[in-house]
Amino acid sequence: MRTCDALLLGLNSFQQGCFETNIPLVIEEGSDIHFNFSFTYDNFGLLRLLKDNEKILQIEDNDVTLDTRPNSIEFTPLTGFAKFTLINVDASDTGQYKCVLSGQLKDPVYNLTVISSTKEFTIRNPMSNVVYENNSVVSVVEDEPVTLSCKVVGGLWNRPSITWILDDAIKHLIDYRTNHTEFDEYYEETTMSISRAEANLDGLTITCTAREGKVYLYLSIKRKPTLTSPTSLTEGIPVDMVCILNATTDSFPTFSWELDGYDVTENSTHRQQADHKVFVSMLRFYPIRRYFAKELICKIGNDENRFTSYSIEVKYPATITSLYATPSEFVEIHDNVNLSCAASGFPLPTLYWSKQQVGGNDIWLEVTTAHTRYTSEWNSGINFHINQ
Known part of the structure; x- marks a missing residue:
C-alpha cells in the first residue's frame, strides 16, 4: 500500500498556505493520502477542507465533521494535532482541493489526479485508426509502409519505458524507426514505422513492452500480383494476359481487370495451380486490336494499393x-x-x-x-x- 503525507503546521503555516508543497499532484489508485494538521485551541477557529468547492472535512473546536466518503476516511484528533487520511483513493478523488481557515481561502490550490495502477496497452494504426488486441495480426499490402502506435496508460513512471522488439532473425533486413511522441509520468506513446513491408517480412513478430507489460503482434504481408504477357503483341493475333498471385492463404482471392478505367473482368477466367497458394487469372483478347493500346490493371479484392499494371503496345x-x-x-x-x-x-x-x-x-x-x-x-x- 502506497501512502503520501502532507504536513500542515500551525496557524502561521496556514497563513502562508494550507498545504505543504510535498503533496503529490499525481498518485496511483489504491494508495492512501495523509493530511496532518497542527493548531492551538486559543485561536484555531473553523477549519475546512474542500474538494471541488464541496466540504469533505470540518473541524470546529473538537467537533469533527466528515461529509463525504464515510467508509474510507480516518480522522484521529490529538492534543494540538489532527491526522486526516483519505484511504484507498480512486478516480473519484481526482479534483481540486482547497483549504479554508476561519472563512478565508488559503493558497495554494492543488489539482490532484488519481491514475489507474493497471497498465492499459493500446496499439493502433494511426493511418487507418485500427486498434489491435494482444496477439493480433497486422495486415499490410506488400511494399507499402506500415506505422504502429503503442500507448500505455497507468502507473507512475519516471522515464520513457516503451520498447519495440522485432524478430532478431530478420530485423536487420528492415528499414524501421521509432519515435517517442508523448511522455509523462503516467502516460506514454511511441510510434514504430517500417518504410517498406517486403514479402520476406511475412510472419514477423512485433512486440511492444512497457511498464512491466507486453503486447505481441504478427505481421501478415498481402502480396501484390504480377502480370505477364507475350513479348510482342501484333494486331489480329489472340493474346492472353496472365495475372499471378502468390498468396499466404488458401482462400481464393477476387481478381478484377480494368482497361483504361473500364471493367473488363467478365472476359477473364480464374484457376488455382497445383501449389494451393498460387492463384491465376487470365484475360484473353481475341484478337488484340490497336485501340486496346491502353493501361491494363489487374487488382486483388478491394485493396486500393494491391494491383499491378501494364501498358499495352500493339504492333500494326x-x-x-x-x-x-x-x-x-x-x-x-x-x-x-x-x-x-x-x-x-x-x-x-x-x-x-x-x-x-x-x-x-x-x-x-x-x-x-x-x-x-x-x-x-x-x-x-x-x-x-x-x-x-
Missing part, C-alpha cells in the same frame, strides 16, 4: 491516313503550297517526301517541319515554292 503496319495540299486546287507560279501527310502505325512510322522529276528519278526532299505526334498518328508537313 503503317498506313497513310491523309494527304492534302493547301491551297487544294490551283497554285500560280512563284506562289507557295503546303503539303501535309499523316500516317499511323506501331512502331511509329517514319515519313519521307520525294519530288517526281519529268523523265528522271524521284528526288528525296528534306522535311522542313518537325514531326508531331497526334494520338496514334504522325503528321509531317512540307512547304514548296512553285518556280515553274
Whole structure:
C-alpha cells in the first residue's frame, strides 16, 4: 500500500498556505493520502477542507465533521494535532482541493489526479485508426509502409519505458524507426514505422513492452500480383494476359481487370495451380486490336494499393491516313503550297517526301517541319515554292 503525507503546521503555516508543497499532484489508485494538521485551541477557529468547492472535512473546536466518503476516511484528533487520511483513493478523488481557515481561502490550490495502477496497452494504426488486441495480426499490402502506435496508460513512471522488439532473425533486413511522441509520468506513446513491408517480412513478430507489460503482434504481408504477357503483341493475333498471385492463404482471392478505367473482368477466367497458394487469372483478347493500346490493371479484392499494371503496345503496319495540299486546287507560279501527310502505325512510322522529276528519278526532299505526334498518328508537313 502506497501512502503520501502532507504536513500542515500551525496557524502561521496556514497563513502562508494550507498545504505543504510535498503533496503529490499525481498518485496511483489504491494508495492512501495523509493530511496532518497542527493548531492551538486559543485561536484555531473553523477549519475546512474542500474538494471541488464541496466540504469533505470540518473541524470546529473538537467537533469533527466528515461529509463525504464515510467508509474510507480516518480522522484521529490529538492534543494540538489532527491526522486526516483519505484511504484507498480512486478516480473519484481526482479534483481540486482547497483549504479554508476561519472563512478565508488559503493558497495554494492543488489539482490532484488519481491514475489507474493497471497498465492499459493500446496499439493502433494511426493511418487507418485500427486498434489491435494482444496477439493480433497486422495486415499490410506488400511494399507499402506500415506505422504502429503503442500507448500505455497507468502507473507512475519516471522515464520513457516503451520498447519495440522485432524478430532478431530478420530485423536487420528492415528499414524501421521509432519515435517517442508523448511522455509523462503516467502516460506514454511511441510510434514504430517500417518504410517498406517486403514479402520476406511475412510472419514477423512485433512486440511492444512497457511498464512491466507486453503486447505481441504478427505481421501478415498481402502480396501484390504480377502480370505477364507475350513479348510482342501484333494486331489480329489472340493474346492472353496472365495475372499471378502468390498468396499466404488458401482462400481464393477476387481478381478484377480494368482497361483504361473500364471493367473488363467478365472476359477473364480464374484457376488455382497445383501449389494451393498460387492463384491465376487470365484475360484473353481475341484478337488484340490497336485501340486496346491502353493501361491494363489487374487488382486483388478491394485493396486500393494491391494491383499491378501494364501498358499495352500493339504492333500494326503503317498506313497513310491523309494527304492534302493547301491551297487544294490551283497554285500560280512563284506562289507557295503546303503539303501535309499523316500516317499511323506501331512502331511509329517514319515519313519521307520525294519530288517526281519529268523523265528522271524521284528526288528525296528534306522535311522542313518537325514531326508531331497526334494520338496514334504522325503528321509531317512540307512547304514548296512553285518556280515553274
